[in-house]
Amino acid sequence: DTAVSQTPKYLVTQMGNDKSIKCEQNLGHDTMYWYKQDSKKFLKIMFSYNNKELIINETVPNRFSPKSPDKAHLNLHINSLELGDSAVYFCASSQGDGTNYGYTFGSGTRLTVV
């Protein structure tokens, strides 16, 4: 039973398209995150949501819009995809700010824009 699950695992799309990535966690956590891992394998925070409220938006283009319908779900919608958006996107969750139990990551969504 996967703790943090992302769909799809792979996504290949053309420039200019709009796409969504979904994330669900069954850990009962109240905080969820999106991280981006670029071609150099560097992981960087994009968004943090606590109890469905956006608390971190880390200088991400407006084309990226996260949505949290409830505490267990955090989706990422990307408009007008660009070549530079190609990366692996990881969803994660934690209880609160992760003080006591740390973070749990999903297996990632590899986005390729052609």
Next chain:
Amino acid sequence: KQEVTQIPAALSVPEGENLVLNCSFTDSAIYNLQWFRQDPGKGLTSLLLIQSSQREQTSGRLNASLDKSSGRSTLYIAASQPGDSATYLCAPPGGAGSYQLTFGKGTKLSVIP
């Protein structure tokens, strides 16, 4: 802003060796630090979470230490095995209550049979 440095960037060792991976961070106002491993094309697997009140945390052949005052953490792997080959990532939080982890670039470990 938290910055994380991991040394070495890559390490190749023969099977059976003990090894140490180093991590340094700039903001010592942290409550814990998490070590992850990432296999090629895979997600992040949590290895150890060490609280700021602890100096060490152990899981099997892995031992992590944390020295907040000096901004350093080490991951010790005993009796390395080929299955340990992966990239190891150190991730302190961005600061107390920051709601984010800051990652280093990782140490890519290769254990040669």
